Amino acid sequence: MAAKPIASPIPVALYPTLSVFTLAIGLVITAIFFIYETTSSRKNRSLGKELATSAVASVFLGFGSLFLLLASGVYV
Amino acid sequence: MAARIGIFAVVVAVFLSIPAFSSAQDLQIVNAERRIDLSSHIVKAFLTLKVENIGKNPAAEMLLAFSPTQIKNLAMVQALAITGKKKKKTYLPLDVKPTEQPDAPNDTGYYRVTFISPLGPGETVSLEVLYILTHSLEPFPVEITQSESQLVYYHDSAVILSPYHVKQQTTFVKTPSTRVESFTSIEPANRAGKEIKYGPYENRASYSYAPVIIHFENNSPFAVVEELVREIEISHWGSLQITEHYRLTHGGARHKDVFSRVDYQSKRSVSGASSFNALLAVLPPRVNSVYYRDDIGNISTSHLRTGFRKSELEFEPRYPLFGGWRATFIIGYRVPLEDYLFEASDGRRYLNFTFGCPLVETIVNKLTIKVVLPEGSKDPSAVLPFTVNQELQVKYSYLDIVGRTVVVLQKDNVVPTHNVPFQVYYTFKPIYMLAEPFMLVSAFFFVFVASLAYVHIDLNIARK
Numbered sequence: 274m275a276a277k278p279i280a281s282p283i284p285v286a287l288y289p290t291l292s293v294f295t296l297a298i299g300l301v302i303t304a305i306f307f308i309y310e311t312t313s314s315r316k317n318r319s320l321g322k323e324l325a326t327s328a329v330a331s332v333f334l335g336f337g338s339l340f341l342l343l344a345s346g347v348y349v
Numbered sequence: 350m351a352a353r354i355g356i357f358a359v360v361v362a363v364f365l366s367i368p369a370f371s372s373a374q375d376l377q378i379v380n381a382e383r384r385i386d387l388s389s390h391i392v393k394a395f396l397t398l399k400v401e402n403i404g405k406n407p408a409a410e411m412l413l414a415f416s417p418t419q420i421k422n423l424a425m426v427q428a429l430a431i432t433g434k435k436k437k438k439t440y441l442p443l444d445v446k447p448t449e450q451p452d453a454p455n456d457t458g459y460y461r462v463t464f465i466s467p468l469g470p471g472e473t474v475s476l477e478v479l480y481i482l483t484h485s486l487e488p489f490p491v492e493i494t495q496s497e498s499q500l501v502y503y504h505d506s507a508v509i510l511s512p513y514h515v516k517q518q519t520t521f522v523k524t525p526s527t528r529v530e531s532f533t534s535i536e537p538a539n540r541a542g543k544e545i546k547y548g549p550y551e552n553r554a555s556y557s558y559a560p561v562i563i564h565f566e567n568n569s570p571f572a573v574v575e576e577l578v579r580e581i582e583i584s585h586w587g588s589l590q591i592t593e594h595y596r597l598t599h600g601g602a603r604h605k606d607v608f609s610r611v612d613y614q615s616k617r618s619v620s621g622a623s624s625f626n627a628l629l630a631v632l633p634p635r636v637n638s639v640y641y642r643d644d645i646g647n648i649s650t651s652h653l654r655t656g657f658r659k660s661e662l663e664f665e666p667r668y669p670l671f672g673g674w675r676a677t678f679i680i681g682y683r684v685p686l687e688d689y690l691f692e693a694s695d696g697r698r699y700l701n702f703t704f705g706c707p708l709v710e711t712i713v714n715k716l717t718i719k720v721v722l723p724e725g726s727k728d729p730s731a732v733l734p735f736t737v738n739q740e741l742q743v744k745y746s747y748l749d750i751v752g753r754t755v756v757v758l759q760k761d762n763v764v765p766t767h768n769v770p771f772q773v774y775y776t777f778k779p780i781y782m783l784a785e786p787f788m789l790v791s792a793f794f795f796v797f798v799a800s801l802a803y804v805h806i807d808l809n810i811a812r813k
Contacts, residue, residue, distance in 0.1 A: 331791075348590060349747040
């Protein structure tokens, strides 16, 4: 009887560390996005750059908030 | 004409030659010994039977008979076949199922025991039957004061009720203390200390019944959980969260008059002899985040001892429980996922968990176990060694879109012997785990897109 135990894809002990790092990176990229918004003029703005930065930032922030929820005990 | 007689003869011959398995009168119980343990409020009876086939046909099964009141209170019946002698005895479990017989006298209830191999004519087999009765000790007096001891009635028959002829039988009844107010004496019956012996009785016909009443003292804690709802939430991110809602009562003689705290604390051995104030719950070994609270808030009177094979939570309700008093509380804990979730050989996942109630020596009148499967699980099914009522529900929890499937298992009259593992199978594609972070990512992305739109949209009225 192959009873293979199923565990989480990411080790549970790593959740707090992962959440801190991913959230930190996500917030740094969010800062880059908003600095780009405020320092560029209407003519120089590139929509592709904005969308790319916001996509990467939202991925990091999304995963960071998931790991934060898991680390604090809300196992979603 | 001759052809018709011939056909008739052939049909009769066919009917007569069908091997008929023996009816009730072809078996005989050579020797029966019954030991009834009345030490706690859960009555356990051990029957050792030596069954002989005195008919001409092999017998594949036998019937165990119970009186109508006992059938209602029966929580579990188990049977083992004993083979071998003395040191090399092996016990093989037998299949036991409740059954109905059309010609049952006085509403007798039956359980059918199937032998491992059919018993040939003239052969004997030794069986050991265990049956457990709940709510069978009737408190008398029905109401007692704080300083009185609890006395209960136990109704049974000195002669074992059986659909077969019993050649020789003895019954031993074990009481928790030496105080026995009275017991019906059916010769030969005598009492020595904590044991009452009825028998030996010779050659009793089938369905013979000799009612006896034993009136004795039983101060063991009559802990009865009226309703228990256990919710097991599976999260593929790494944990199993179990929440248990209890409604606990004291099922013994009701408490009357006042409750004096002074008497209770100063004369503890005399006052409240049948009351209990602490309970023990056996939890899984690697348990964490255990909480014990009720509607008011956290209850701090608890001790948790974690161990390698099991953890023990010794907890006390806010007040000691006397007869008829109730306590409602919630116990919750978390266990790691890899201890309980496995992958079967056909690719399905299954949860292997223990059925029943974690409290020791308690009867649960109504037990509901809800297994909450993660979102995206399909084809749930439960596998249990005994019958339960099953149904499916939907529960909406954190980050849910379509809801989580809940497998609800419901059983009445549960005793600690029901704490056996059960499995819940379901299929799950691991890609569905990404649905939750994807929802969070898209929420953040929406915020960014909204700020982009705000920056790009020109709301000036005057043209530049």
